[in-house]
Amino acid sequence: MQLFHFSDNPNIDVFVPRPVRIPVERPIGFEWLNGPLVWAIQDSHEAMYLFPRECPRILLWRTPDTTEEDYQLWWKGSTAECLVYIEEAWLNPVNTATIYRYNLPTEAFVSLKDAGMWVAKTEVTPISSDALTQLPKEHQKRNIELRTLDNLLPLKGVWQTSLHASGIRLRNAQRW
Amino acid sequence: MLAVFGYAMLKDGRRQCKDTILIDFDGVLRHWVGSEVNDAERTLGLASGTLFSLAFSHELLFPAITGEVTHEQWHERVKSKLVQRHTDEVASKLIKAWNEASWEIDFELLHSLKQLAPTCQYVLVTNATSRLDADLQRASLRSAFNVVVNSSQIGVTKPDRLFFYQALSIADSQVCRSVFIDDSLDNVNAARSIGIESIHYQNVADTLEFIRKQCT
Numbered sequence: 464m465q466l467f468h469f470s471d472n473p474n475i476d477v478f479v480p481r482p483v484r485i486p487v488e489r490p491i492g493f494e495w496l497n498g499p500l501v502w503a504i505q506d507s508h509e510a511m512y513l514f515p516r517e518c519p520r521i522l523l524w525r526t527p528d529t530t531e532e533d534y535q536l537w538w539k540g541s542t543a544e545c546l547v548y549i550e551e552a553w554l555n556p557v558n559t560a561t562i563y564r565y566n567l568p569t570e571a572f573v574s575l576k577d578a579g580m581w582v583a584k585t586e587v588t589p590i591s592s593d594a595l596t597q598l599p600k601e602h603q604k605r606n607i608e609l610r611t612l613d614n615l616l617p618l619k620g621v622w623q624t625s626l627h628a629s630g631i632r633l634r635n636a637q638r639w
Numbered sequence: 640m641l642a643v644f645g646y647a648m649l650k651d652g653r654r655q656c657k658d659t660i661l662i663d664f665d666g667v668l669r670h671w672v673g674s675e676v677n678d679a680e681r682t683l684g685l686a687s688g689t690l691f692s693l694a695f696s697h698e699l700l701f702p703a704i705t706g707e708v709t710h711e712q713w714h715e716r717v718k719s720k721l722v723q724r725h726t727d728e729v730a731s732k733l734i735k736a737w738n739e740a741s742w743e744i745d746f747e748l749l750h751s752l753k754q755l756a757p758t759c760q761y762v763l764v765t766n767a768t769s770r771l772d773a774d775l776q777r778a779s780l781r782s783a784f785n786v787v788v789n790s791s792q793i794g795v796t797k798p799d800r801l802f803f804y805q806a807l808s809i810a811d812s813q814v815c816r817s818v819f820i821d822d823s824l825d826n827v828n829a830a831r832s833i834g835i836e837s838i839h840y841q842n843v844a845d846t847l848e849f850i851r852k853q854c855t
Binding site for chain 1: 793794795799800801804805807808809810811812813832833
């Protein structure tokens with residue numbers, strides 16, 4: 464397993480723990496996750512971050528519990544592993560962005576056992592980094608199907624389906 | 640393949656024939672030919688369009704075509720608004736005329752399409768109310784389509800792009816294998832924006848030529 468941190472900054476020598484920019488409500492006992500930490504994502508979940516950092520997006524996966532009805536409505540016809548919906552206005556940024564993937568040493572991190580997220584409380588020096596300059600190709604390699612909508616509002620109900628849904632940077636989505 | 644899935648190209652460089660025809664209902668296959676509503680409005684001394692400007696207002700139509708209310712509830716809501724603006728008698732007469740409004744199916748277009756592209760699957764894609772199935776039965780059309788995608792059943796309407804993604808999913812098809820026929824330019828533009836080859840329906844001849852090029 465590898466751990467990555469994705470950034471639009473190509474020049475990070477050391478990751479310094481810092482609080483999340485916009486604190487979110489955490490379950491009791493997990494408030495510390497809003498505090499100073501270095502965040503990483505494990506390689507199996509990197510699809511979520513193969514986008515410009517501020518791009519609002521909703522990613523869908525099938526699970527063993529996905530019903531036939533939901534499969535018919537949302538997935539049938541597609542051979543993708545993951546469907547990603549973005550706003551049309553973000554298509555060009557996705558097509559042209561360069562993002563940097565930092566490979567981090569796993570020893571410093573503990574798993575949150577939640578969506579592939581890991582955190583470290585100490586400074587972390589990356590092992591290496593690479594620039595990802597053609598995100599559509601990265602999506603294709605990982606069998607991610609990108610879909611555009613005028614806005615993401617029609618997907619508000621997707622969390623009530625039997626698909627697994629992840630929403631990222633939805634605070635940037637129009638009228639969300 | 641780039642960000643938005645588009646044409647499927649065969650290995651020898653030829654473009655893949657499409658095997659899924661998404662076709663609209665009202666304005667393409669079904670045409671409202673009667674003058675019942677206009678006649679009623681004239682007889683009642685009302686401006687032409689009194690009923691439909693109300694019935695097809697976003698406020699009243701949208702809940703009906705997203706399945707929030709049934710076709711009958713939609714009519715009830717329209718009637719209530721008419722009663723507020725006119726009289727109970729006027730409202731009743733207009734609703735009666737609406738219920739009696741006659742329509743025709745362009746069987747010739749359907750027949751010609753199927754002759755031209757007999758191996759394609761035909762997917763009816765329509766912003767419709769809960770009455771669609773009954774209308775299709777009445778016109779003996781249910782078996783004419785491999786799949787029927789009714790906005791009131793999926794809760795999303797054209798021209799929302801999600802409608803097209805879900806229609807393709809229900810039809811077990813893909814953008815690159817599909818064509819779309821609709822008389823609304825907004826709908827056509829939405830389908831094109833996700834890569835579906837589409838025609839703005841204006842006449843039978845152009846539509847058949849489009850299908851001949853895309854699907855044969």
